[in-house]
Amino acid sequence: MATGIGDPQCFKGKAGASKFKEGDRVRVKDLPDIFYTRTMTYTRGAVGTVTKLVYESPAAEDEAWDNTDNPEWFYSVVFKQKELWPEYPDLYANDTVETEFPERYLESA
Amino acid sequence: MSTSSNETSIQGSEHGVDITPIPLLQDIQAHGRVWTDLATQYGVTNPDPPWKITLEATCDLLAGDSCVKPYDQVAPGSCALPSLERRAEEDELSATIYEDVPFPERQLLALAHSMIKRGLVNEDELAHRMKEVEQRLNSA
Amino acid sequence: MSDHDHKPAPMVDEVSDFEILEMAVRELAIEKGLFSAEDHRVWTEYVHTLGPLPAARMVAKAWLDPEYKKLCDTDGVEASKAVGVNWVTSPPTQFGTPSDYCNLRVLVDTPTVKHVVVCTLCSCYPRPILGQSPEWYRTPNYRRRLVRWPRQVLAEFGLQLPSDVEIRVGDSNQKTRYFVMPVRPEGTEGWNEDQLTEIVTRDCLIGVAVPKPGVTSNAKRPVIKAIHPVHHGH
Numbered sequence: 001m002a003t004g005i006g007d008p009q010c011f012k013g014k015a016g017a018s019k020f021k022e023g024d025r026v027r028v029k030d031l032p033d034i035f036y037t038r039t040m041t042y043t044r045g046a047v048g049t050v051t052k053l054v055y056e057s058p059a060a061e062d063e064a065w066d067n068t069d070n071p072e073w074f075y076s077v078v079f080k081q082k083e084l085w086p087e088y089p090d091l092y093a094n095d096t097v098e099t100e101f102p103e104r105y106l107e108s109a
Numbered sequence: 110m111s112t113s114s115n116e117t118s119i120q121g122s123e124h125g126v127d128i129t130p131i132p133l134l135q136d137i138q139a140h141g142r143v144w145t146d147l148a149t150q151y152g153v154t155n156p157d158p159p160w161k162i163t164l165e166a167t168c169d170l171l172a173g174d175s176c177v178k179p180y181d182q183v184a185p186g187s188c189a190l191p192s193l194e195r196r197a198e199e200d201e202l203s204a205t206i207y208e209d210v211p212f213p214e215r216q217l218l219a220l221a222h223s224m225i226k227r228g229l230v231n232e233d234e235l236a237h238r239m240k241e242v243e244q245r246l247n248s249a
Numbered sequence: 250m251s252d253h254d255h256k257p258a259p260m261v262d263e264v265s266d267f268e269i270l271e272m273a274v275r276e277l278a279i280e281k282g283l284f285s286a287e288d289h290r291v292w293t294e295y296v297h298t299l300g301p302l303p304a305a306r307m308v309a310k311a312w313l314d315p316e317y318k319k320l321c322d323t324d325g326v327e328a329s330k331a332v333g334v335n336w337v338t339s340p341p342t343q344f345g346t347p348s349d350y351c352n353l354r355v356l357v358d359t360p361t362v363k364h365v366v367v368c369t370l371c372s373c374y375p376r377p378i379l380g381q382s383p384e385w386y387r388t389p390n391y392r393r394r395l396v397r398w399p400r401q402v403l404a405e406f407g408l409q410l411p412s413d414v415e416i417r418v419g420d421s422n423q424k425t426r427y428f429v430m431p432v433r434p435e436g437t438e439g440w441n442e443d444q445l446t447e448i449v450t451r452d453c454l455i456g457v458a459v460p461k462p463g464v465t466s467n468a469k470r471p472v473i474k475a476i477h478p479v480h481h482g483h
Contacts (some may be wrong), residue, residue, distance in 0.1 A: 007351040008424050038422045040369055042396060054425055055352060072421060085397055092414040097396055102424035117294075141266030153261040160271040162263045165276050165381060166293040189283045193371050200389050212384045214267050215397035223275055230277045238273040246272075 008055035011071040015056035018073040019103055024050045026077060027109040028101060041061060043097075045107040047054050048079035059102035072103040126198040127226045128205050132220050133236050134225075140206065141212050161213045168195060168220060170231075189229055198223045254378070281341050284386070290483070300380040301451040304428050305333040307355070307378075309445035309456070312433040321430060325353030325365040335380050353378065357430045363414050363430045365403065367455030368421045375426035381456060386455065396420060406457040407468060421457075429456035436462040 020026055030044040038060040058068045081095040082089040088095070098104050164194035172195065173188030199219040207215045207222075224230050279286050280457040307328060311318035321328040326336045336351040353375055356364035368374065369392050385391050395402050399416045403409070410416065419427045431453050437445060452458035452467045 009351060038370060040420070040422060042369075054354075055443060057424055059346070060423070076425070081399075091417070092400060093418070094413070096415060097418045097439065099420035100425060102423075105463050129398050137266045137270055141270075141449060143265075143267065147261045147263060149262070151261045158265075160268050160269065162297055163289070163293055166289055166296055167271075167278060169282075169296075170289055171278065171290060173284070189278075190383055196371050196387070206390075208306060217267055222271060224274065226277075226355055229283065230274070231280070232411075235270075235273055235277065237377070238277055239269050242269045242276070243264065243271045246269065 006058045007072075010057065011056045011068075013056070014071040015103075016072045018053055019074060019090065020050050020053075020073075020106060020108075022050055022052060025109045026050055026075070026106040028077075029105050029107055031105060039101060041097070042084055043077075043079065043099065043101075046083050047080050048077040050075045051078050052076040054100055058103070059104060061102075074100050074102055075101050075106060077106070125194070126201050128202060130206055131222060131225055131232060133232050133239075134221055138210055141214070143211050143237060145211060152245065157213065160217075164213060164217055164220070168192070168216075170201070171220075171224075190223060192229065195220065196224055296381070299376055300479060301378075301445070302333045303329065304375075304378045304454050305446045305449035306332045307441070308430050308449045309442045311430060312445055313442060321355040322357050325355045327377055328352060328355065329353060330360050332378075336377055352425045354419075354425045354427050355430050356417070356427050358432050360432060361414055361462055362417055363431075363456070363459075364417050364419055364427075366400060366419045366421065366427045366429060367392055369393070369396055370422040373421045375428055377427060379451065383451065383455075385437065389468055393478075403457060408451070408458055428454045431456075434460050434462060 005043045018024070025098060026049070027047045028039070028043045031039075038066060054074045054077070056073055058071050062070060077097055077100070078096050078098040080093070081097060082090075082093060084097060140203055147153070147158075148155065164223050168190075169192075171190040172192040173189065200218060202219040202222055207218050210218060221230075221235065224234065275289065279289065282284075294437060307321060311321050311328075312332065317328065317331065320395070329336060345451050349439065356366070358364055372382055372387040372392070374386065376382075391402065394416050399418050400410070403416070419429075421427050433445070434448070437448070447465045448460040449464060450460070450465065452460060453460050458468065
């Protein structure tokens with residue numbers, strides 16, 4: 001059992017029911033950054049597919065303030081490159097990027 | 110602010126480091142012999158200088174608990190030099206005044222630069238300490 | 250027998266200004282109480298032990314054992330134990346993992362999906378199982394370009410993939426750290442775990458190269474600056 005500071009295992013079972021499941025289509029919300037975020041600009045507004053519910057953890061935006069009271073589900077989401085970069089060549093339409101988001105950044109698409 | 114460019118978002122903070130050259134470090138940059146030269150001259154095959162690993166450890170420990178926590182969890186002021194800030198400054202210094210210095214010599218110059226500009230050490234005491242270290246190493 | 254056989258390995262018999270600078274910076278930091286000499290020694294010793302070998306062995310084991318491959322796919326932290334890496338207890342800090350969370354995910358390639366890893370935010374890297382990241386991995390050039398022009402970046406590493414292979418970039422900007430499990434190459438039939446481990450280089454584990462029989466080291470890569478994103482000097 002991991003007990004390292006911030007290790008996701010410390011928050012296992014604390015986020016309650018997950019809002020999304022594997023295979024769901026989601027859109028990344030463009031929330032304002034108050035202080036610091038790990039949600040990359042290049043993904044904002046993009047629609048992708050949930051590949052995996054990865055762990056429960058407070059969002060980086062809360063942890064930055066030592067607030068670990070509200071763990072939430074984190075999702076691994078895969079995007080078509082073309083969705084992120086419209087100029088991406090059609091020849092490579094299958095190419096993708098996969099990265100993670102706290103639940104608050106996602107909405108059903 | 111969330112609509113800032115991708116460059117900005119990927120970069121973290123690129124503003125902030127003072128890239129005005131520091132004479133002591135300029136002197137090392139101009140006269141210090143880098144590992145690739147030394148290794149070639151002495152026929153040594155190790156691709157990295159022996160001090161690279163201690164340098165890495167110094168960087169990690171200066172980050173204090175940001176060496177074991179990510180940047181966004183580190184309380185301001187709780188460590189001497191947060192890792193993400195040091196990395197951003199190293200990126201910027203490597204692209205500017207230390208552009209012609211190979212790695213890891215460049216990482217070392219960037220670290221010393223960041224420490225001096227933040228007042229963690231001052232240039233004179235560093236120069237003085239270097240003289241002492243040099244005497245010690247060369248008298249052994 | 251000639252003298253030649255008794256010669257010790259060559260050493261650099263010269264103290265450089267850089268070596269002096271490294272020591273001076275470290276000593277002053279210790280004297281100012283920024284960290285302790287003991288912590289530095291312990292940490293250095295630990296970092297010394299790290300490298301890509303455990304991850305390479307995981308890949309080799311998985312190639313030989315479909316059950317283990319499944320474990321790698323579902324629980325990287327658990328699978329790491331089989332190669333002697335315990336993400337929870339191995340680092341001497343007792344803080345969990347150094348700069349990385351205890352959350353490893355092995356990205357398993359297939360003949361039609363090739364993974365490659367980046368951290369666009371800074372340079373997050375699964376150090377307990379891969380060691381220190383190479384310099385190019387840390388550069389803004391790689392971090393900014395890989396998510397956007399992966400095929401161009403991979404081509405610079407000498408890896409060109411057909412259009413029917415999906416390139417999937419894993420960006421480790423939250424709490425998961427990744428490494429890539431490439432497809433076992435042809436020409437390795439009948440090989441044992443040690444032989445297979447040898448061809449799984451660090452670059453294969455990041456995903457910028459694929460294993461090839463006979464290739465056991467990483468290709469030299471010139472570091473390219475970000476300000477000339479398409480320029481390639483070599």
